[in-house]
Amino acid sequence: MNGTLKRAAVACLLMFGLLMVNVTYLGAVKAEDYRGDSRNQRSFFARYSVDRGWITADDGNTTLAKTVDTGGDYRFERQYPDGKMYAHVLGFFAPESSRGVELSAGKYLDGSHPDLLVRRAIEFISNEPPKGASVDLTIVPRAQKVAYDALRASGKRGAVVAMNPKTGAVQVMVSVPTYDPNVLVEPNKAKVATAFNKMVADEQDPLLNRAVDKTYPPGSTFKVVTAAAFLEDDPSRTPETQVDAPQVLDLPQTTVGLPNYGGAACGGGQVSLRYALERSCNTPFAKFGMELGWDKMREQAAKFGAGEPLPFTLPVAKSDIGPEEELAALAQLSIGQRNNQMTPLQMLLVAAGIANGGEVMTPYLVHKIVDPDDGVMDETQPKPMSEAVSAETAAKLKDMMVSVVQAGTGTGAQIPNVSVAGKTGTAEAGDAPAPHAWFIGFAPADDPEVAICVFIEAGSAGTGATGGGTAAPLARDVMQAVLQAK
Incomplete structure (x- = not known):
């Protein structure tokens, strides 16, 4: 009898143990899977029971995303007043997913961040709806609108991204074509899925944030990186150093x-480094790259941020100069072609690093987090990322980039009574019949408050698109808008 009881007791203990293991597995390991399962109606309703925090700019004076109390079954509704203009920054808060700042700052916005747990407990006890914190962004609305209107009105595909080079605060991030996030927030899975799938199928790819999601050949804007490596290799070199500039290398x-753009000559075969950058001659910079070698070119690009994913509020595609190949390939990547692939954000950091005396x-994107009682929970402090070049090299590069805008290929970026530094780029884009057009720069050159990268995708501005004629004027307008907003 005792043996039978013992066996029964052991069996009960084993079953109880297995039950506890299963409960722990379901509650801890699989909880997130079940919470996100499309059949979980409780989770679906819960997403709309939170008074989600607002997303603002300009110290809370401009509303980018807000929550409205509908009083219905799906109580709180998300709205984007200027959705298309900010879509690639904000992302969206959909029935089953989110992206952009809505995703990266999601735990603050929905109140589930550990810093808000006390408040959530108070709301639970008082039976008040959960309320999230608000997120204030670094975006300058006036400049954002200038960039968005300029790209949209012209029918161009591309991106504009600008930042304060002294702090890293992103002032503008626009990507066109864009989409309306308001059609993705309705609490109707079927309708949202249909709208989302339509965007995915659109050959214009409106969901793509061209500022960070994809890399492109940077063309002659990369000559600034090659010039940086050339100057760092020998500190005695200056903008007036004479360099070889054959018509064909x-x-x-x-x-x-390898010819110069359009097969043109570059001076008389030997020119100053300043002149080579002003006129964007290919042959000197291609020669620099071959002489410096792969390791030095890769190291210089890495100091500006290429080669590793960039630390940023949003995910960023990795920029890179490509794998080591023969010297001919090195010559081509040194002028921004071949396997050289950069995001507009990465090329912005090149301009910003030079503007900031060599420090990137x-x-x-996030300026500060504000709790539901208007108290500042967190505020981003500027943080150095890398020292790309010495202060002396940065000064030389700045001097030459000012010449590019004053008397070279970048005159379209000139701002009255403001000194502007810049570099144009016109990059071949595979089999496309037209090139990509680029411009990077900063202003005022003597005390920079804005650095910028403008990227116009191949074919969207016609077969005659160039960095100087297509991208530089847009950069001028956006930089001017940032400076006027100060």
């Missing part, structure tokens, strides 16, 4: 030479 192990600041 012979490339090793190939019968194909970590880019960020």
Whole structure:
């Protein structure tokens, strides 16, 4: 009898143990899967029971995303007053997913962040609806509108991204074509899925944030990086150093030479480094790259942030100069072609690092987090990311980039009574019949308050698109808007 009881007791204990293991597994390991399961109606309703925090700019004076109490079954509704203009920054808060700042700052916005747990407990006891914190962004609304209107009105595809080079605060981030996030927030899974799938199928790719999601050949804007490596390699070099500038550069192990843009001559075969950058001559910079070698070119690009994912509020595609190949490939990547692939945000950091005396600041979008009682919970402090070049090299590069805008290919970026530094780029885009057009720069050159990168995608501005004629004037307008907003 005792043996039978013992066996029964052991069996009960084993079953109880298995039950506890299963409960722990379901509650801890699989909880997130069940919470996100599309069949979980409780989770679906819960997403709309929170008075989600607002997203603002300009110290809370401009509303970018807000929550409205409908009083219905799906009580709190998300709205984006200027949705299309800010879509790629904000993302969206959909029935089952989110992206952009709505995702990266989601725990603050929905009140589930550990810093808000006391408040959530008070709300639970008082039976009040949960309320999230608000997120204030670094975006300058006036400049954002200028960039958005300029890209949209012209029918161009591309991106504009600008930042304060001294702090890393992103002032503008626009990508066009865009989409309306308001059609993705309705508490109707079927309708939202249909709208989202339509966007995915659109050949214009409106969901793509061209500022950070994809890399492109940077063209001649990368000559600034090559010039940086050339100057860092020998501190005695200056903007007036004479360099070889043949009309066509012979490339090793190939019968194909590398010409200047349009086959043009660059001076008389030997010019100053300043002149080579002003006129965006290909042959001197291609020669620099081959002489410096892969390691030095890769190291210089890495100091500006290329080669690793950038630390940022939103995910960023990795920029890179590509794998080591023959010297002919090195010559081509040194002028921003071949396997050289950069995001507009990465090329912005090149301009910003030079503007800031050689120090690249970590880019960020969130200015501060404000709790439901209007108290500041957190505020982003500027943080250096890397030292790309010495202060002396940065000064030399700045000097030459001012010449580019004053008398070179970047005159379209000139602002009355403001000194502007910049570099244009016109990049071949595979089999596309037209090139990408780029501009990077900053202003005022003597005390920079804004650095910028403008990228116009191949074919969207016609076959004659160039960095100087297409991208530089847009950069001028946006930089002017940022400066006027001060």
